[in-house]
């Protein structure tokens with residue numbers, strides 16, 4: 001299992017998680033400012049190098065590739081701002097929207113993060 005530290009990019013955490021999990025066919029789980037990626041099969045290993053390149057790809061796709069370093073240390077991947085500028089979710093921005101989680105694959109919406117995580121697994125079977 002890999003842990004991705006998103007504290008400098010909380011604004012794009014959800015999109016990033018979905019993109020990376022999709023690229024790697026891994027099961028994502030959100031934990032505060034981090035998310036983890038687990039292999040579908042217990043015997044499989046989630047490849048850190050593959051995760052790093054998927055994260056870089058995503059950052060490049062939103063023109064942020066030059067602003068963040070993606071560093072992997074053992075089972076931890078850190079996304080760190082190079083410029084000091086971070087992509088932080090605005091806590092004052094629409095509270096109600098922050099309390100909803102929606103599936104980027106089919107649009108399923110739930111109030112509960114854990115329910116969405118469980119739901120998302122059906123797309124990775």
Ligand SMILES: [Zn+2]
Nearest residue numbers: 103105106108
């Ligand atoms: Zn779905």
